[in-house]
Amino acid sequence: MTPPVRLPETGAVLAVRRAVRDWVDAHGGPMPVVVGLSGGADSLALVAAAVVEVGEVWVVVVDHQLQDGSAEVAERAAAQARALGCASALVMSVEVGREGGPEAAARAARYAALESVRGDRPVLLGHTLDDQAETVLLGLARGSGGRSIQGMAAWNAPWGRPLLGVRRAETRQMCADLGIEPWDDPHNVDPAYTRVRLRTEVLPLLEDVLGGGVAKALARTAEQLRDDGAVLDRLTADLLRAATLPQSDAGPAPEPGRATGDAELPVGPRAGQPTEGDGGRHNSDRPALSIEILATADPALRRRAIRAWLTAQGVGRLLNAHLQAIDELVSEWRGRGGVAVAGGSRDHRLVVAREHGTLTVRAQPRNDAT
Structure with a gap:
C-alpha cells in the first residue's frame, strides 16, 4: 500500500475533502470503503479525498469494453488510484447488455460488478451536484411524480455519494491541483445522449435565462423532496399494512x-x-x-x-x-x-x-x- 499523497490545501481540495469528511461523520465515522473509479475527474478526486479522510480504500475500475482502448484506460485509472495511496485497485471487465438502452445497461453492469466484490463495505460513487441537477431535470421530464425528481440520495445502502454538494468544476480543479490528468470519456460530450444535451445545452441556457444558481436550486429541491418523501413513505407503509x-x-x-x-x-x-x-x-x-x-x-x-x-x-x-x-x-x-x-x-x-x-x-x- 502506497502512503497517501499529501494534498495541497487549495480551495477545491478542501471543498472535496470537507464533503467526504462530512459524509463519513454522518454515517458512523471512518470505515473501510470501496470507491467506484471511472478515471474521470469526479471519481479521481473522490479517491484522493477518501484515502485521506477515510483511510482504508479499495478502488474498483469497471471496464465496460464499449470503446477501443478501454482496457488501457481502466489500467491507467487503477495506477493513478494506487499512486494516491489506496489499499487496492482492481480492474473488472464486464459484458454490457441491451435492456433499457445503452446508458441503463452500462449502469446495471457497473453496479452489479461493484456489488459482487464489495463484501460488507459501502461503495462510494463520484456523483456531483451537477449530476444531481441533471438527474432532477430528467425526472421532471418523465412527469412521474415527486419521487422521480428526488434525485440521488447521499446514502442508499450500499451506495454512498459524498460529493452531491460539490460542483464538477471543483473536482476538475482538484485534479489539476494534484497534477493528475483525468480521463475524459467521449460519451460525456456525445449529443446522442439526452443527459449530455442537458449538461451542455439545457442547463447553461437555464443558468443564463434565470440569472444563475439553477443547478444548486435543483439539487436543493431534490433534497427537500427526499425529506418530504421519507415522511410520505412512512405514512404509505402504515396504509399498506392496514389495507x-x-x-x-x-x-x-x-x-x-x-x-x-x-x-x-x-x-x-x-x-x-x-x-x-x-x-x-x-x-x-x-x-x-x-x-x-x-x-x-x-x-x-x-x-x-x-x-x-x-x-x-x-x-x-x-x-x-x-x-x-x-x-x-x-x-x-x-x-x-x-x-x-x-x-x-x-x-x-x-x-x-x-x-x-x-x-x-x-x-x-x-x-x-x-
Whole structure:
C-alpha cells in the first residue's frame, strides 16, 4: 500500500475533502470503503479525498469494453488510484447488455460488478451536484411524480455519494491541483445522449435565462423532496399494512363468466374469462388489498401504497397511465375489467383487478389477450 499523497490545501481540495469528511461523520465515522473509479475527474478526486479522510480504500475500475482502448484506460485509472495511496485497485471487465438502452445497461453492469466484490463495505460513487441537477431535470421530464425528481440520495445502502454538494468544476480543479490528468470519456460530450444535451445545452441556457444558481436550486429541491418523501413513505407503509388482507380473507375467486360478490364484472380483457389459466383459482401467494381501506385513504397515499404493493408483487415498469387506471378501480370503479401490467412470464401476464371488495394481482395466460 502506497502512503497517501499529501494534498495541497487549495480551495477545491478542501471543498472535496470537507464533503467526504462530512459524509463519513454522518454515517458512523471512518470505515473501510470501496470507491467506484471511472478515471474521470469526479471519481479521481473522490479517491484522493477518501484515502485521506477515510483511510482504508479499495478502488474498483469497471471496464465496460464499449470503446477501443478501454482496457488501457481502466489500467491507467487503477495506477493513478494506487499512486494516491489506496489499499487496492482492481480492474473488472464486464459484458454490457441491451435492456433499457445503452446508458441503463452500462449502469446495471457497473453496479452489479461493484456489488459482487464489495463484501460488507459501502461503495462510494463520484456523483456531483451537477449530476444531481441533471438527474432532477430528467425526472421532471418523465412527469412521474415527486419521487422521480428526488434525485440521488447521499446514502442508499450500499451506495454512498459524498460529493452531491460539490460542483464538477471543483473536482476538475482538484485534479489539476494534484497534477493528475483525468480521463475524459467521449460519451460525456456525445449529443446522442439526452443527459449530455442537458449538461451542455439545457442547463447553461437555464443558468443564463434565470440569472444563475439553477443547478444548486435543483439539487436543493431534490433534497427537500427526499425529506418530504421519507415522511410520505412512512405514512404509505402504515396504509399498506392496514389495507393488506390475510391470505384467507381474500375470498374465493369468481366463477368464469359470473360477476363477483359486489357486482363487479369478471376479471380480464373479455367477459366470461377466468382470471387465470388454472380455472380462476386465487394465487395464494399474492396478498390482496382492501378496497374499503384504500378508497377512504388520501389519494396521494393510496397511489403510493398501490405502487409499493405492485412492486412487491413483481410488477415492473409501472407507467403513470397504469397507476391511474388501477387507482380508478378503487376510487371510480364503473364495472370495468382488470388492468394488464408488466412483470409476468412468457406464458402469463399479470392483471390487476377488483373482486370481492379487494384489489388483486392475477396471472392470465397470454393467449387470453388475443
